[in-house]
Amino acid sequence: MKKEILVSALLVASMSLSAQKSAVIRIHTEQGKQIIPKEIYGQFAEHLGSCIYGGLWVGENSDIPNIKGYRKDVFDALKELKVPVLRWPGGCFADEYHWMDGIGPKESRPKMVNNNWGGVVEDNSFGTNEFLNLCEMLGCEPYISGNVGSGSVEELAKWVEYMTSEGDSPMANLRRKNGRDKAWKVKFLGVGNESWGCGGSMTAEYYSDLYRRYSTYCRNYDDNRLFKIASGASDYDYNWTDVLMKDVGARMNGLSLHYYTVTGWNGSKGSATNFSKDDYYWAMGKCLEIENVIKKHIDIMDKYDPKKNVGLMVDEWGTWWDQEPGAKTALYQQNSMRDAFVASLTLDVFNRHTDRIKMTNIAQVVNVLQSMILTKGKEMVLTPTYYVFDMYKVHQDATYLPIDLICDKVSVRDNRTVPLMSATASKDKEGIIHISLSNVETDESQEVSIEIPGVTVNQVSGQILTSKNITDYNSFEHPNVVVLKDFKDAKVSKGVLKVELPAKSIVTLTLK
Structure with a gap:
């Protein structure tokens, strides 16, 4: 391992070259211009495995404690998380979902086969009303993914009317018949999902024409204003972005992007909990590669939209490991400290690019992939x-708040290089500065020196997430192996904030 400069050469002189790992951060409070949209911390709930049934929803007659059919323990946990936006009903499921099957009396709703995920039969007891009511109760924005792959323009247009119209119209009156008088506020509308793949196997040119048609008939009713999101690229498909920016352009408010930290799409993706240090560092390199991918998509968007009117929406991201042995539902995987680092490092990347990125949605909220x-x-x-x-x-x-960062790096397989420190700094509306720090190093602590010119720090508090092993996780038998604890190893010395960051730890500091 060797010392390398990540951002600024100005801090080299102050860098400690002791045997202990160390890092130096300078926070530029005077350069803070961009707001980190709360939607960067969005969630995703697809009809996949037990995400909806058994995860979010158990029904009013369940012996599992619930609030109007929503699992109380899950609801309370999400409420505490301050979920800003929730995407539904898919994913691939969205382009086979016909919304009218999921409204009206539950006993009258037709069952359906989930052909995308396991061929399971769903009773449609969780539909439009249940989803939008949940979002209201959580205080989050709903993000509806519309069916373009197997649906029709008329179907999606009527769905928008059903959800958002206050008028004396057929769909608004159908909503009233189903027990909801007042229209919901629905801001985010996805026009299809992965239209290049499970959403229809389309070309970019064909989808561009379809988007223009569909979006024309998805109207704004009363004071509801739709933020229309086009189905964007997967990972490295820069041509898709180029075609949509050229052929759709300002007709869309946002363009999606999907990126997973996954070892490969064929064969084993590896265990979620049984992995080596080499596997761990490779995953850090793979998740950080999203920054170069984002930059390339942004460069294309900038070419057609220099004023950045179209947002980049990373509405699927996260880890994808092998399904847990013995799991009874699709894509159920455990979640270790490695996943925690993928989350923190990826969020740090998103926070750096909020001039273009306006929303992201981790996959998924309960019981599926990198779940909460x-x-x-x-x-x-x-x-x-x-x-x-x-x-x-x-x-x-x-x-x-922009930062300069100097830290150690490690080289990993596939010619990737991984910085051993990552960070985000921000100032809230009350003027309080928060700093999130991730020590990626598995075995050694790091001494972090943080300079904040022009700011006097009188009080520091914090929380830490760490564990004995990078493979540690919380199970039903041992649910508190990896939990938040108070962090007290931060102090101000001669105007510099000194932080002793344990190995494989994530810390958020509050400065007053």
């Missing part, structure tokens, strides 16, 4: 990723 929460019967477990989102919620709608 796991459930089994009446039991619930919070994952390490949940705690990262809990620590980072202080950055929602705060002013991003």
Whole structure:
């Protein structure tokens, strides 16, 4: 390992070259211009595995404690997380979902086969009303993914009317018949999902024409204003972005992007909990590669939209490991400290690019992929990723503070280089500065020196997420292996904030 400069050469002189790992950060409070949109911390709930049924929803007659059918323990945990936006019903499921099957009396709703995920039969007891009511109760924005792949323009147009119209119209009156008089506020509308793949196997040119048609008939009713999001690229498909920016342009408010930290799409993706240090560092390199991918997509968007009117929406991201052995539902995976670091490092990347990125949605909220929460019967477990989102919620709608960072790096396989420190700094509306720090190093602590010119720090408090092993996770038998604790190893010395950051730890500091 060797010392390398990540951002600024100005701090080299102050860098400690002791045997202990160390890092230096300078925070530029006077350069803070961009707001970190709260929607950067968005969630995603697809009809996949037990995300909806058994995760968010158990029904009013369940013996599992619930609030109007929503699992009480899961609801309370999400409320604490201050979820800003929730995407639904997919994912691939969205382009086979016909919304009228999920409205009206539950006993009259037709069952359906979920052909995308396991061929399971769903009873449609969780539909439009249930989702939008949940968002209201959580205080979050709903993000509806519309069916373009197997649906029709008329179907999506009527869905928008059903949800948002206050008029004396057929769909608004159908909503009233179903027990909801007042229209919901629905801001975010996805026009299809992964239209290049499970959403229809389309070309970019064909989808561009379809988007223009669909979006024309998805109207604004009364004072509801739709933020229309086009189905964007997967990972490295820069041509898709180029075609949509050229052919759709300002007709869309946002363009999606999907990126997963995954070892490969064929064969084994590796265990979520049984992995080596080499596997861990590789995952850090893969998750950080999203920054170069984002930059390339942004460069294309800037070419057609220099004023940045179209937002980049990373509405699917996270880790994708092998399904847990013995799991009864699709894409159920455990969640270790490695996943926590993927979350913290990726959020740090997003926070640096909020001039273009306006929303992201981790996949997924309960029981699927890199979830916040796991459930089994009446039991619930919070994952390490949940705690990262809990620590980072202080950055929602705060002013991003640019930083210079010098730290150690490590080389990993596939010619990737991984910085051993990552950080985000922000100032909230009350003027309080929060700093999130991630020590990626598995075995050694780091001494972090933080300079904040022009700011006097009188009080420092913090929380830390760490564990004995990088493979540690929370199980139903041992739910508190990885939990937040108070952090006290930060102090001000001669105007510099000194932080002793343990190995494999994530810390958020509050400065007053």
